[in-house]
């Protein structure tokens with residue numbers, strides 16, 4: 001099993017337990033479920049280049065990024081730094097995140113929040129809305145096109161935006177639904193962990209103009225942003241480059257300042 005298969009198998013077990021413990025009817029009673037979502041797409045169009053800063057403590061490729069990171073402190077600092085949106089890892093098993101992190105981030109900032117997790121079931125989309133997310137991630141490498149269509153349609157119905165993550169042309173062309181708002185090219189091959197910004201450059205011209213283009217992973221300097229802008233990317237998802245430093249908010253502020 002590759003890492004995505006492992007994560008998907010674990011997610012399915014996790015979701016089955018969550019459905020028992022917190023049924024959909026209970027999620028629908030939570031206040032955030034009825035809130036109007038903020039638009040990451042609009043924010044990325046307003047400020048160029050738009051940086052989506054990520055809160056993550058660890059990952060399968062980097063098991064010790066910032067294990068004791070404080071979500072309130074860091075998301076507040078990301079907002080002050082000028083981020084256009086924040087990605088919050090909510091997977092516990094593989095990334096050390098939680099839904100509590102998302103809820104705390106929601107209490108802390110007024111920026112659009114991406115629930116960064118591995119969606120395999122509609123339940124997680126309802127959960128994302130109920131816990132204060134504005135955007136969900138759908139990963140083409142782990143879902144069938146019929147699932148991407150179904151999940152993105154539900155997200156839209158709930159007022160959430162959808163970031164579709166692709167890594168190659170086939171994943172892209174099979175999933176161009178009008179219920180997708182943003183297309184993220186992951187520069188990290190999630191099966192091998194190889195990172196190369198060339199993946200974004202190669203796919204850029206194949207992404208139709210109606211989708212906002214986001215480049216994800218492995219971005220570590222502002223020169224990379226300048227280069228990717230030439231290919232039409234408007235959003236840049238950056239995690240480890242900030243989270244690995246002693247003060248992620250300060251690193252993000254310096255990075256964004258260099259771009260404006």
Ligand SMILES: O=C(O)c1ccccc1NCC(=O)[C@H](O)[C@H](O)COP(=O)(O)O
Nearest residue numbers: 059060061062190216217218238239240
């Ligand atoms: O990063 C991993 O090891 C990983 C493994 C399996 C699935 C997803 C994984 N990462 C998620 C991401 O793609 C990144 O958190 C995100 O794009 C930010 O990347 P970076 O700026 O390189 O931290």
